[in-house]
Amino acid sequence: MLRLPSTHAAITAPLVASSAGFPGIPIGRSLLDGRAFHLSPVLTPTTVLPSTNSLALGGLGSGKSTTGKIRIRREIVHHQHQAVVIDSFGEENAGEWAPLTRSLGGKVIQAEDFTLNPVSPLLPAPVREQLVRSLIAAVEPHALTPQATHALQHALTHPKARSLGAVVDALVSPEDGRWPAARLATWGEEAAIALSRYTEGSLVGLFDGRDASLPPTDLPILSFDFARLDRNSPAIPSLMAAISCWAEHVWLPQSTAPHRHLVLEEAWQILLSPATAELIQRLLKNSRKLGLSLDVLMHTLSDLGDGRAQDLARLCEVAHVGRLSAEEAAIVGALLDLPAWAISEIPRLDPGQAVWKVGPAYVDIVHTVLSEEEAALTDTSSRRRAAQQLLTLDVEGDVEADVEADVEAGVEAGVEAGVEADVEAGVEGDVEGDVEAGVEADVEGDVEADARHHDVVRAAREGRLSEAAELAVIGERDDIRAYGINSGPALAWLSTRAVVAELSGSATTAAQLRATVTRMGGEINWWENAPGGAGGAGGQVGQDGAPLPSPGPAEAAEGGQPVRRRWRVWLPAAAAAVLALAVVGVWQQADADSQQEERQQKAATYKGKSAAKITADGVDAEVVARWTKKRDAVIVELRSYLDPDAAYLRVEAGGRSAASTRGGDRFVRDPEVSVPVSDPLADVTVQVAVGGTSWREGDRGTVRTIRLSPSDVAYDGETGEKLPG
Incomplete structure (x- = not known):
């Protein structure tokens, strides 16, 4: 169970919060008291939950979407509920909800296949x-x-x-x-x-047909998949407006299910759109009467700004918050009125764990429990993990090559001769003494076996491969930050990842990882060979049943107290000098390591899109960038969205430019350029010029420089300020 600080508030608040219970589907287990946590908002008395709407927040990999999917699946299976999902994000051009939807006998409607005649005689x-x-x-x-x-x-x-x-x-x-x-x-x-x-314009084909049929209303789940659309496409708010209106006026009146769910994945796009915000607010306020729950999922509240959209979030009586930064946790805590102990825990939550608030008073920390089938249906992080693994291997290869080159260069430059001279002069004894006294403790770093490695391997052996890979990435990341990328604890995770790769059927990856450990002087599967480890008998057992390593006879200090296990290094004098040069090489590599870690973070958050809203010369415009599927080019477009004041638009990037003027037309066309890129993770800097009511032929217009990141973030190129997207 979770250990909280031993202040009065931290002790009493969780106990009071966890003393209640709710009817409904099983979700997971409380980390405060270990009891099973159940909840179906519609089965909870109105005195506790006036509405049945829920809000899910959490960063990438926090498990918020997984928990949302599991709740919907179990409500459909156990209580015959119905669900309509607006799904705007996924991997490999497929929405996150597609596998789950098909497994339940539902239907996935792709955005490009969706047509609706809004004035069809079928509609009142x-x-x-x-x-x-x-x-x-x-x-x-x-x-x-x-x-x-x-x-x-x-x-x-x-x-x-x-x-x-x-x-x-x-x-x-x-x-x-x-x-x-x-x-x-x-x-x-x-x-x-x-x-x-x-x-006639860019949205032709969506709503202009005469015979387009309406989506079915009798399926257990229906998912509208927008994943293939550009997130900044004007089609998205239009489609959302139409689907939301259809749900309110067609689906809800015709559905015969005991309760319905409207799921908004990446909901900030819907809540910020004027076309849908009013409708969503009406549905939120009348959810009980309509027999409807709105289940809203998004990354952070910052996506909603400070206005009306955050007010809509307050109408959700159920909230579960996964791992967020400390800054975001404070914002969420203030909006949801969470106690201080809960806010402080949010940045430290592991994947699948969340702070839950139900009604005005109940607060708990719950770990979502999945079956193997559910884990396979809800896995949405495979691409992120693959990127992390690829970049980690790149880092290891770069560090090994650079360190080996530094060592060889040092020996060739005469270090070997210098060491021999020192030995002849009588320094040999001092060098060996230094090695025994200090190198053992400091050079390789302490590697203390812990239950994390056993948890990872056990999960992999039980078939929970996705969970094992994610736990290994988290453990390796934490130890790299704590001890350094070439430390003993970091190398130990390469051995553990090799076991996971082998159990996943990737023998090549496992061999590469083990070869890396050997070349860098580590011990393959050191933790399995430790007394009390996975390969030994006996030993202590952790709270989840995993064996914990115990010290062997040679590792016990006087009085029987165990000491930390270290990798032993016995080096002759010359090797000690060479090793010192290697350490220098590692320090010289620090900047490169930092850059690689930054690239790893960029790869994990890669979306292939970016946008920035600007106002120049009285014109509201937007710069939109889309990276191609091959990631070898980026298409940059300057949009004015038919602003009648726009007279001149120009965009320039990578030495290429495009411009358009209104001329005799009523509106100016949106210019765009395609720019080749060699690094798909690198930001792209563009220069745009906008001419409005004051623009005259020959004028340069108002010029802005903007830096666009493929992680869907944009910055002012001159001030560095983050721009709204």
Whole structure:
């Protein structure tokens, strides 16, 4: 169980919080008192949970999405609930929820295959109007004035308004009604321009068909997969607006399930969109009455900014928070009113662990428990782990090559002769004494066997390969930070990872890892050979049943107290001098190690996209970068989203540029350039120029320099300030 600081608050608060229990599906086990943790919000009395909505937060690899998927799966299997998922992120161009959805007999609808006629006769008249209004708001939030709304209502009553194109025609060329046709045409102009994006512009094909059918409403789970779309695509808010409206007005009334779930993966995109925020707020407030739970999943609250979107998060009565940075933990704690002891634990949580808050008072720390089948269906970190493993091997190879070169160069330069001269002069005894007294303790570093290695190998032998690989990465990362990349503890993890690779069927990787350990002077499987280790009998047992290493007779100090086990090094005088040079080489490699660690972090957070919103010369624009699938080029585009004030746009990167002017057109076209890149993890610096109402032919426009990172972050190129995306 979790050990908390022994302050009064840390002791009493968890005990009070964990004294309650809830009905429903099993989720995991409390780390405060060891009891099983169950929860189905819909089965919990309204006096405890006025609403059934939930909020899941956590960084990459924290397990928030896994817990969210397991909750939905178990509610469907045990209680016959239904779920609709808006899934906007995944690996290999497939949404995170696809495997789970198919395993439950559900359906995955790809974004490019989704079509919906918002004015289909299959939909009631109020639903048709709401859908069209949502589509307008998604691309032109300010177009729906009271006059424009009246013009739209008039156009929708036209007998031929059975497709979106026909609605645009009815707005542009209306018939006389309560108001003259000329006035109706003027009122409906902005709405017609907005809808023309779906019939003639970049969003053509999504909503302009006449015979598009509606998604089914009788499946246990339905997943709308947006993973193949650019995260900055204007199609995403439009699709979300349409699906949310369909869910409220079609799916909920027709569903016969005892309870329904609307799951919003990467929910910040939905909560920040004007087209969907109002609808989501209405669903959150009326969830109990509608028989609906909104389950919102995202990385951090910072994604929502400081405005209305965070207010929506407060409407969730259930929250589980995985590992976050200390800064993010403080923000979440303030919003959710978490106690200080819980906030302090958030940055230290392991994968699968989360601080749970249920209702106004219950707070617990719970570890989600998975079956092998569930672990396979919910694994979403394979690409991140592969990147970490590849970069770790690159680091090891670079360090080995550089250290060996330094040692050889030192010997060739005359160190060997110098050592021999010292030995002849009588220094041999002093050198050997130094080796025995100090090198053993300091050069290789202390390697103290602990239960972490046994936990990893046991998980791999039990078939929990993904969990074992992730635990090994975490252990290796912690020991690299604590002792250094060439330390004994770090080398020990290479041996452990070799065992995991072998059990995973990757004999080549296992051999490479073991060869690396041997070349760097480590002992293969040192922890298994330790007394009391995996290869020995007896010894202590950890809280999870893993054997803990115990000291052998030669490792016990006087009085029977165990001492820390060290790798023993017995070196002759010349070898000691060479080893000293090797240590110098390692120190010279420190900067390179730091750079490699930074690249490892970039690889783990790689998304292949980036965007920055800017305002220049009165024009609201956005710089969007998309790395190609082969990662050999990046496409940079400057968008104005039909801003009527935009007169000139120019983008330049990597020696290439593109520009466009409004000319005789109503709107300026969005310029883009394709720039070759040799390092897909490196940031790309672009220069953009925007001309607005004050721009004249020949002017340079307002120039901004922006640095775009493939981890979906952008910075001002001059000040270094992070820009909104």
